[in-house]
Amino acid sequence: MANAETDLKDLGVRGESDFLPDGWELVCGLEVHTELKTKTKLFCGCANVFGAQANTNVCPTCLGLPGSLPVLNERALEIAAMIGLALSAKVQASIFHRKNYFYPDMPKDFQISQYDIPLNADGYLILPSGKRIGIERAHVEEDTGKITHLGGASGRIHGAERALIDYNRSGVPLVEIVSRPDIASPEEAREYVSELRSTLVAIGASDGKMEEGSLRVDANVSVRPIGETPFRTRCEIKNLNSLRSLVRAITFEAHRQVAAYLAGEKVTQQTRHWDESAGRTVALRNKEEAEDYRYFPEPDLVPLRPSEEWIEGLRSQLGELPKERRARLVESLGLTDTNDQIETAISVELYPFARSALAAGLDPKITVARCANELASLAPLDESFEISWFVELLRMETNGEVSATQAKSILAEVAKNLISPKAAQERLGFSQLTDDQLTKTINEAILQNPKEWERFRTGEAQLQGFFVGKIMKATSGKADGKAVVRILLATAEQR
Amino acid sequence: MSSRISPKEVAHVAMLARLSLTDEEAELYASQLSSVLDHASDIESLDIHDLEVTAHPLGLVNRTRSDSVVSGLSQAEALSQAPDEAQGMFSVPPVLGEPS
Numbered sequence: 001m002a003n004a005e006t007d008l009k010d011l012g013v014r015g016e017s018d019f020l021p022d023g024w025e026l027v028c029g030l031e032v033h034t035e036l037k038t039k040t041k042l043f044c045g046c047a048n049v050f051g052a053q054a055n056t057n058v059c060p061t062c063l064g065l066p067g068s069l070p071v072l073n074e075r076a077l078e079i080a081a082m083i084g085l086a087l088s089a090k091v092q093a094s095i096f097h098r099k100n101y102f103y104p105d106m107p108k109d110f111q112i113s114q115y116d117i118p119l120n121a122d123g124y125l126i127l128p129s130g131k132r133i134g135i136e137r138a139h140v141e142e143d144t145g146k147i148t149h150l151g152g153a154s155g156r157i158h159g160a161e162r163a164l165i166d167y168n169r170s171g172v173p174l175v176e177i178v179s180r181p182d183i184a185s186p187e188e189a190r191e192y193v194s195e196l197r198s199t200l201v202a203i204g205a206s207d208g209k210m211e212e213g214s215l216r217v218d219a220n221v222s223v224r225p226i227g228e229t230p231f232r233t234r235c236e237i238k239n240l241n242s243l244r245s246l247v248r249a250i251t252f253e254a255h256r257q258v259a260a261y262l263a264g265e266k267v268t269q270q271t272r273h274w275d276e277s278a279g280r281t282v283a284l285r286n287k288e289e290a291e292d293y294r295y296f297p298e299p300d301l302v303p304l305r306p307s308e309e310w311i312e313g314l315r316s317q318l319g320e321l322p323k324e325r326r327a328r329l330v331e332s333l334g335l336t337d338t339n340d341q342i343e344t345a346i347s348v349e350l351y352p353f354a355r356s357a358l359a360a361g362l363d364p365k366i367t368v369a370r371c372a373n374e375l376a377s378l379a380p381l382d383e384s385f386e387i388s389w390f391v392e393l394l395r396m397e398t399n400g401e402v403s404a405t406q407a408k409s410i411l412a413e414v415a416k417n418l419i420s421p422k423a424a425q426e427r428l429g430f431s432q433l434t435d436d437q438l439t440k441t442i443n444e445a446i447l448q449n450p451k452e453w454e455r456f457r458t459g460e461a462q463l464q465g466f467f468v469g470k471i472m473k474a475t476s477g478k479a480d481g482k483a484v485v486r487i488l489l490a491t492a493e494q495r
Numbered sequence: 496m497s498s499r500i501s502p503k504e505v506a507h508v509a510m511l512a513r514l515s516l517t518d519e520e521a522e523l524y525a526s527q528l529s530s531v532l533d534h535a536s537d538i539e540s541l542d543i544h545d546l547e548v549t550a551h552p553l554g555l556v557n558r559t560r561s562d563s564v565v566s567g568l569s570q571a572e573a574l575s576q577a578p579d580e581a582q583g584m585f586s587v588p589p590v591l592g593e594p595s
Binding site for chain 2: 040045046047053059060063072073075095150161162163294302
């Protein structure tokens with residue numbers, strides 16, 4: 001265990017809070033960068049889209065050409081403030097700064113960011129577990145261009161022959177959300193990012209796609225003996241492209257640091273890169289020099305002074321946040337805690353269906369189950385899939401017009417052909433048989449099974465199932481079981 | 496002349512700004528920058544605690560543009576400024592730092 005290069009598979013990779021050796025604890029804070037869902041970039045009118053042909057959404061401003069000037073995107077500012085409000089932060093007067101550094105991903109040789117006075121300060125996020133994670137700040141900045149290293153064995157910088165740059169991403173609006181070091185386990189880090197992502201998606205700030213880089217996470221990791229108050233040296237881990245990487249990287253890094261201390265070594269403050277395939281973090285550079293960004297106020301942009309009225313207008317656009325959605329479903333179901341079905345049903349795509357069905361007074365248990373199971377399995381749903389169709393189908397199922405099995409088939413048919421549940425029911429031949437039709441079928445069954453009928457009529461109740469089975473078979477399952485029983489009993493009374 | 500900034504610090508800042516200075520230049524600038532900092536320190540000595548911070552000389556706030564797309568440069572126009580190009584991208588020597 002004292003070997004700093006211990007293989008990850010030997011470590012507690014499940015991420016529980018007691019994953020470290022006895023007497024040690026994790027201190028972790030996360031920096032989450034989210035690209036904002038705007039039409040254009042932060043300081044120019046170039047389109048903000050992912051996956052366009054290289055260097056086709058660029059202009060003199062985002063290429064940093066001489067004489068160009070930045071002008072702030074109104075919508076980006078609104079979304080940034082909404083993020084602050086969703087995180088219960090203070091939305092305050094702020095200014096932009098230049099963060100100076102030389103790297104070809106930023107052709108101006110500085111990034112416009114916010115420094116000592118961010119737009120949003122002092123917020124928090126409550127996790128589904130109830131844990132409160134403090135948010136130090138959530139500030140606005142521009143994204144950088146994307147560099148691809150050409151040549152060399154792995155496409156990485158070492159051995160690369162050229163660096164190729166696409167500036168389409170340069171100037172895309174970002175909000176960087178910096179948590180306080182309140183995260184005590186890798187699992188909690190996963191929970192935090194997951195809840196933060198749901199929140200950003202719910203308010204329409206981000207599409208939350210980690211795999212496309214629209215949500216990026218850096219982790220500040222340190223460890224200390226339990227009971228020690230001051231923080232020890234931290235390392236910043238980059239290249240966390242999935243929740244799985246996040247959990248694995250924090251687990252590895254915390255163990256590496258504990259092992260170093262146990263071996264009597266020091267931990268150096270540095271930036272480390274997570275190597276997913278090797279399952280370890282590797283040192284990139286020592287932090288002190290890299291941090292010398294010579295921030296100064298951006299003279300080309302004027303200060304932001306949000307009015308109360310503007311802030312309240314944005315607050316009213318927030319809608320129901322994931323924590324409120326979760327609380328609503330937990331309460332509707334009469335539960336005290338969330339579960340997997342609820343967590344699925346509160347997703348941005350499914351929740352409007354659940355919300356409408358509940359508002360229509362439908363059974364919460366069926367509503368949540370159909371959302372989390374059947375509807376989720378049909379996702380992504382076509383845009384013209386109407387919420388009212390889902391509500392109507394649940395009503396049909398609740399009223400006993402269709403069985404649960406039929407309801408599931410109808411839902412699949414609705415999603416496939418984008419037709420109403422009534423039309424799907426028709427198409428599948430699930431239309432209910434009339435009482436007359438059922439009576440006729442029941443009479444035929446009685447004629448064919450006189451002995452069984454006599455036993456049923458004289459009180460052998462267990463033969464009810466025998467007859468229901470016969471009717472279902474005769475009608476290819478189209479009969480409503482409840483109606484069959486009703487008519488069977490009525491017929492037995494009469495004879 | 497007091498020296499508020501050493502030639503070594505000047506050399507460090509020059510490195511951050513990717514400026515190449517000779518030792519003599521570093522000495523010279525250390526002395527010149529020190530006098531600038533002296534001036535700043537004169538201002539610092541004034542009692543300004545009841546003045547509002549001036550973040551920008553114009554006094555304007557909240558200037559924004561609407562979020563509508565404006566067409567920019569074509570790929571060819573953008574790359575006309577590149578030292579070299581490949582695959583529609585700016586091509587430069589590899590830079591040590593962060594892997595992308």
